[in-house]
Amino acid sequence: MVLFLIASGLSLIFGVTRVVNFAHGSFYMLAAYLAYTLAGALPLGGASFYVAVALAALAVGAVGTLVEIALLRRVYRAPELYQLLLTFALVLVVSDVVKLVWGSENKTGPSAPGLTGAVRVAGQLVPTYDLALIALGPCVAAALWWLFYRTRWGVLIRAATLDREMVALLGVDQARLFTGVFALGSLLAGLAGALQLPRVALTTVMDAAIITEAFVVVVVGGMGSVPGALLAAVVIGVIDAFGVLLLPRASLVLTFVVMAAVLVVRPWGLMGRPEAQGRSAGGTIIAGREVAVPRALIVGLAALLLAIPPLLPTFYVWVLVEILAFALFAASLHLLMGTGGMVSFGHAAAFGMGAYGAALLVRWVKAPMLLALAAAPLAAAATAVVIGFFCVRLSSIYFAMLTLAFAQIAYAIAHQWYDVTGGDNGLLGIWPARWLASPVRYYYLALAASGAGLAVLAVAGRAPFGLTLRAARDHPRRAEAVGIDVRAHQWLAFVVAGFFGGLAGGIFVFLKGSVFPESLAVAVSVEPLVMVLLGGVQSLAGAPVGAALYKLLDTVVTRYTEYWQLVLGVILVAIVLVFPRGILGTLGARGRG
């Protein structure tokens, strides 16, 4: 039921504002810690705990309101994904704030007074607190139902979820509506976090542990549908319970397999509805024309990249190699999300499959390094053929979540298949051939591979293939009408993106010498997303710019402070506020006046 609370808040926020709120898990964590401190400090005896839960939820609701007014509101006019970048920055900031205030040691919260025992139900002891939570779920659901179906505010919320342009046209103050929704959503996340106090340990990573699962529930239920979230939370809960008992080895992925199955059968979740087709021409992701980067600048940069490495200290050569790998990785994602309008939350699948493809060849058939590197993009492209086949049938957030599901499945396989992948201990000793092992030589190999990849992606973007993809992105129905096979093109784009994402993974694995399931984790999917948005989603050049900026910032900040998340998060917020369309997007818009 805790899952229902957090998911209903997330669903509500997305349904009305279209903000993919990565920080929802952070609000949950923040409330748990707040309630922990309050429950200990309040002099109210047995009631302290319950008052603390309520106060923590309210406080987090207030924090959410503040975040919406102070930050998100400033970027509503930017392409809608930029709010995602902001919420990502918030995740970093909240994580370090919690660490600063409460320390990073694990903590055990108080029990709920009066609900510490257990009762026997069908032969099993069930804690009374769990029963109370189970009872609370429907109560909250009923309260939300009343709010949505019996108040004017609720009517507006429902209308905005279905068609927010129409609501705006009818003269409803969107800003206030959005603030209200964000406050309510955050409050629900806060309530969920505070209520976990008697059940789980407080840790500084509890935000990451809950957020993906919350997204799964939201998507299975149908974005924006609170009854859907309730149904999905129950379904996922039950399947989890049985799965843990019947198929313990699959417990890592069971929820994702369920989500994939639901989305294949019902592309808008159990109780969601197809989205209203946007009226305005032009996709919702890309606003504005492509930003042209002067050719002279590109040539100059290429010359610099060719000339400078022998003069640089060794470590910076390694950093450049990493930037090259991520520039290609982000650029491959750009083909999907920029040109194709398909935002992927699972692009790590391409990166990781490339890395594992190369590493497995080296490990099991002692393949020469260059052959293994060449195999990396092929392995990733082959995987993308399969994943893409299912994913391109969906759109928007459902597409994103299905790609995430597949990436998680790949992660689980890499993690559990000890005999082949080495499981969580990974594959070691994946180093470049001797004649390529020196930093500068490996750099030139990476430059050649990444440069060629970027060039191909640039050409593809401008070729009829890229233009067709844009047509499909901006107006799928019209594109179909003129005879374009939208799905086939999108599928092909998925495979091409997978190919180059895999090449990036291949470059990366020989840089690091080892590969672990972490290369398939959610964080690896989020990084290129952040890079593309940071650089500017309007043009391919934004991807390498974003990659370089993000990696350099990360490298420098991590080097100088323990609280790198806080510093990096604040810098990201500042960048988004100053460059609300990404660096290149904003510069391009200014250049045009």
Next chain:
Amino acid sequence: MSPRRTLVALAAVVVLGAAALGAAQTTIRIGEINSFSGIGAPFTGPYWNGVQLAIDEVNARGGVLGKKLDVLKRDDKGQPAEAVKHAQELVASEQVVLIAGTFLSNVGLAVSDWAKQNKTLFVAAEPLTEALTWSKGHDHVVRVRPNTYEQGRMLAEKAGKLKYTKWATIGPNYEYGKRAWETFRDRMKELKPDVQVVEERWPALGKIDAGIEVGAILAKNPEALYVSLFGSDWITFVREAKKRGLFDRMFVVGILLGEPEYIDPLGLEAPEGMLVTGYPWYDIAAPAHKDFVARFTKKYDKNPVLGSLVGYITYLSIVDAIRKAGSTETDKLVAAFRGLKVDTPIGPISYRASDGQSTMGAWVGTTKLDAKRGVGIMVNHEYVPGDNVLPSDDEVKKLRSGS
């Protein structure tokens, strides 16, 4: 700025930079890589306290080879790839003489493989995987903390003397959890051939569905349960298990669960009567250790935990190795670590020539609540030195040739 002024400023920068480099050579630099954020964060803060205590004490006595020690600390964020990046930076840009630290097994393995490739010495502090010194072992890695195999075996030697034959286990779905159980189970079967296993539970790390796991274990009705759950999962498990009466119905054996890192956060919710490995810092009679606790508490105003002790011993060992080598050259340090003897607050330990594993041991004892301090403690504990449970040099040779 006029061109001439710019030139002067540049020259000043170059001179100052050169001076800084010159100054750098009067210290010995050591690179410390650890998970100061992410899943390892609860453990690495107290570890770093131990490191600083050791460094401050050594430097206060004038350092080693006439030079002070300078430890450069980097956060691997719990990511192996990030740790490798720091290793590259520390060695290439900062000229550290060796790399030390790490907590998570996968991070330790990644750094170790990098060290092997780049001929840099890696002094692994806390990662527990046996592979580090055995199947993936090499000349350029040594490890301080007793590994999974050793601790599993210590517990089996005790549990094998008890009456329980019907066993179940629960641990994270990681190599750590699997190996912690396998070494224990295999030794148990040698000691008590009638031991049978009725249930194995491997919940996902950090995502335990504790109520369901407890129900599944209770349903199989084992006499005893072996637990290798990690940090926060263990806390969550305890809370659900207590509500469902698990601890009243079976004997529980827990690897690491007596370490203050694991037992302190539980406060008075810590289960009593468990057989655990851990670190009873409050109850170790050796004067050298009492003094260590006093110095630590004075400096940080809190008690040491196992990580603090490991951090302290790791850097004592590094200092002794440098002193023995009489140099900071990698080859000489590698040679110095083979068979190195170190006097630690818990008595002498040595680094085995065959695998670089230290002979630091662990305490095995029973948990009990200490109402006065409001936490669980270990009683009837006994220190088991690593030598008692480590495989022989011949066996190590076999383990190492397997890879």
